Amino acid sequence: xxxxxxxxxxxxxxxxxxxxxxxxxxxxxxxxxxxxxxxxxxxxxxxxxxxxxxxxxxxxxxxxxxxxxxxxxxxxxxxxxxxxxxxxxxxxxxxxxxxxxxxxxxxxxxxxxxxxxxxxxxxxxxxxxxxxxxxxxxxxxxxxxxxxxxxxxxxxxxxxxxxxxxxxxxxxxxxxxxxxxxxxxxxxx
Ligand code: 5GP
Numbered sequence: 001x002x003x004x005x006x007x008x009x010x011x012x013x014x015x016x017x018x019x020x021x022x023x024x025x026x027x028x029x030x031x032x033x034x035x036x037x038x039x040x041x042x043x044x045x046x047x048x049x050x051x052x053x054x055x056x057x058x059x060x061x062x063x064x065x066x067x068x069x070x071x072x073x074x075x076x077x078x079x080x081x082x083x084x085x086x087x088x089x090x091x092x093x094x095x096x097x098x099x100x101x102x103x104x105x106x107x108x109x110x111x112x113x114x115x116x117x118x119x120x121x122x123x124x125x126x127x128x129x130x131x132x133x134x135x136x137x138x139x140x141x142x143x144x145x146x147x148x149x150x151x152x153x154x155x156x157x158x159x160x161x162x163x164x165x166x167x168x169x170x171x172x173x174x175x176x177x178x179x180x181x182x183x184x185x186x187x188x189x
Contacts, residue, residue: 003090003094003115003116004096004116004117004119004186005091005096005098005099005109005114005118006096006097006098006099006119006186007101007105007109007118007119007121008099008100008123009102009103009105009121009122009123009156009163010124010169011124011125011131011149011152011153011156012076012135012149013125014124014125014169015123015125015169016100016123017051018172019169019175019176020032020098022172022176023098023180023183024098026176027180029095029096030095030097030098030183031090031097031098032097032099033082033083033086033087033099034050034051034052034053034099035051035052035053035080035081035082035100035101036052036053036055036060036063036072036079036080036081036083037052037053037054037055037060037080037081038054038055038056038078038079039052039054039080040054042140043140060072060079064081068083068085069082069083070082070088070109071101071108071112072108073102073104073105073108075102075104075152076145076148076149080102081105082101082105082109087099087114088114091114091115092115096116096187097116102152102156103155103156103159106120106162106163107159107162110162117186119164119165119182119186120162120164121165121182122160122163122165122167123166123167123169123175124168124169125169126168126169126170128150128153132146132150135149135150165182
């Protein structure tokens with residue numbers, strides 16, 4: 001039974017973070033790998049949440065030159081990337097891994113030879129209007145940044161064939177149930 005690398009993708013504001021947090025509680029043995037990013041933390045809580053490792057742009061570029069990323073992308077003018085050796089080591093040691101990435105990252109991962117099976121899941125907001133509302137409610141981005149993020153969504157929607165599953169996030173509890181069913185089914189193969 002090969003190890004599985006679950007990658008969760010979806011527009012910013014689709015509800016990925018909430019879903020991931022809940023799903024991780026249901027599968028304590030699934031190892032969450034935080035991404036590196038050059039984006040500044042949105043809040044002091046985010047800094048300590050364990051979702052990201054925040055580094056400077058210079059440090060990120062240094063790591064790119066050292067080939068330390070399994071994939072990386074620029075999203076809304078910031079770098080985001082997956083640490084290569086950490087994911088390899090975990091999969092090779094028999095752990096299933098879960099992490100998030102945007103579409104360009106998933107495209108790169110599809111081309112990599114991994115010591116495990118890649119299962120990519122796309123989380124969709126119920127509608128673009130709803131997504132806009134969620135970003136407005138979150139209120140963490142400027143108007144320009146919000147517009148940039150919405151533009152990125154349209155790009156992401158054109159790449160749905162990269163994914164094994166799609167979950168439309170209408171209600172959190174329902175989406176968590178779906179995600180857990182996907183994980184359980186994939187692990188039983
Ligand atoms: P945010 O700034 O909203 O936290 O994240 C922006 C986008 O970057 C989201 O779609 C998020 O899933 C994605 N992202 C987070 N970590 C990674 C990563 O390691 N690699 C890639 N390619 N995208 C990531």
